[in-house]
Amino acid sequence: MDEQALLKKMKRQVFLLGKFKIPLIGFTKTKLIAIDDTSVKVSVALRRRTKNHLNSMYFGALTVGADVAGGIHAFYFAQLNNQKVSFAFKGMSCEFIKRAESDCTFVSNDGKKVEAAILKSIETGDRVNETTHVNVFDAEQELVATFEMIVSVKCKA
Numbered sequence: 001m002d003e004q005a006l007l008k009k010m011k012r013q014v015f016l017l018g019k020f021k022i023p024l025i026g027f028t029k030t031k032l033i034a035i036d037d038t039s040v041k042v043s044v045a046l047r048r049r050t051k052n053h054l055n056s057m058y059f060g061a062l063t064v065g066a067d068v069a070g071g072i073h074a075f076y077f078a079q080l081n082n083q084k085v086s087f088a089f090k091g092m093s094c095e096f097i098k099r100a101e102s103d104c105t106f107v108s109n110d111g112k113k114v115e116a117a118i119l120k121s122i123e124t125g126d127r128v129n130e131t132t133h134v135n136v137f138d139a140e141q142e143l144v145a146t147f148e149m150i151v152s153v154k155c156k157a
Contacts, residue, residue, distance in 0.1 A: 003036065009078055010035050014068060028064045036078055037110040042069040045103045057100035062145055066094070066134045069106035070149035073114035075130075083122060083155040090129055091150035102139035108132055117153050127154040 011032045019025030028050055033041040040063055050061035071087060078085035097113060110132040117130040129152045136145040 006034060006076075006079070009030075009079070010072065013075060014072065017028045024060075024064050025068060026060050030064055030068050032068070032072065033105070035072060036111070037115065039109045040069050040072055040076075040111065042072070042106040043103060044106070046100070052111060054099065055101065056114075057104055059096075062096075062100060062104065062136060063092075063147075065104060065106040065136065066092075066145075066147035066149060069108045069134045070110075070147065071151055073108070073111045076111075077083065077115045077118040078153075078155065081118065081122065081155075083118070085089050085118065085121075085128075086154045086156060088152050089149055090152040094126065094145060094147045096145045098138075098142065098144050100136065100138055100144040104144065105137045106134050107137065108134045111143060114153070117151065118155060121153050121155040121157060125155075127152055 014032045028044055031043045034045055044061055044065040046057050050057050052058040074085050074087040113130050117128040121128045129150055132149050133152055134147040138144050
């Protein structure tokens, strides 16, 4: 499957997750911008549903964006390996550097770590945990937050 077709399929999967499985993804209208073997970019727009009382992005909306950016690689590599994956987050830590007063882009460059976890789970049949990092940038490309997400995956036959 070529990159454009896979990107389109992954965008649809994010949409369907937001529609049927994880309503907060749909509520915040989280969008997948780009994905490849190493990195992922996700966006969340600053709008009425994602703002807090200070007119900056609400903590929960930032967490939803980090959730998608930190975890979508699990579905991506499961798709590439024709596997079904059971996926969850086991832990998270975050640091808020400045207020996010515009649309935000969430970037994770830990695709290879997630791929290694998926391959190890396929090989052993066990649940595997891996830490991924997500950086959040505002419209001016300034770093506004960092997330450390512990991804837990188990591939099913």
